[in-house]
Amino acid sequence: MIKVALAGNPNVGKSVIFNALTGMRQKIGNWPGVTVEKKEGVCKYKDVEFHIVDLPGIYGFTAHSIDEKIARDYILKEKPDVVVNVVDASNIERNLYLTMQLIEMEANIVIALNKMDLAEQRGYKIDVRKLSRELGVPVTPTVAVRGEGIEELKSAILQASKTKRKPSIRYSDGIERYISLVESKVIENSILPDCPLRFVAIKLLELDNEIMKEAKVGKEVIEKWISLVS
């Protein structure tokens, strides 16, 4: 059995993809303790069972809203085997921001580049191969409302579950210096050892309230750390 999560911005066709993958085999409930809908379903492909969870539609993982917190906790704590990042091809720039964050969280992602028909109508020409190469993750174009690309997506999910990639995004040297410094402090103080190191370091640098709380590190401490650079 493969654990799969669907993540993406609101209104990208995530639910359509979820329905296309799972068909009638769905279970709808709530996330524990909150009134946010949780949709789960099963999909069988080449004798392998995918257990699919549809995460709430979000713009980022800053955990300010309950939706973002649910999605973040699920990916970091439940560690799904594959995260299908549904990207709206007609709004690709804004959508890829979430992709960047998923990569930083070291999620094993597969991109479903959805609404390809709409992107074409808008005159966008997307070089899918190049996008995949630049990001270091597999990309499958889909038009979910017409069922196009769904079989290819299933095959990409299965593939990805066998080969865990670890792409990473390099920032400018200046920022990387701060990241490595904070990383060393995170190791030194064994902060959140179950979470990806680079992700924790970046979030602490962003002074992300939620992560600071979980790590029990205050703003002053982080500011003291980074004063050591330069």
Add this chain to the structure above:
Amino acid sequence: MKLSELREGESGVVVEVRGDSEVRRKLLDMGIVKGAEIKMVRNAPLKDPVEFELKGYYLSLRRKEAENVIVE
């Protein structure tokens, strides 16, 4: 000028996003980043919220939030 000061049909380019870290973060998450072109589409009946268009999609913001965005 502030994004909230744009009139219907006017557009500008984002030069700065202010506000406390939470508001700022959220605006950035939604695509309001430096250099983005943004157009004021229309007001809701009581002039709040306001609808904007950027990068090919529509976004509604409270007037208060739009005050954090500086455009040129």
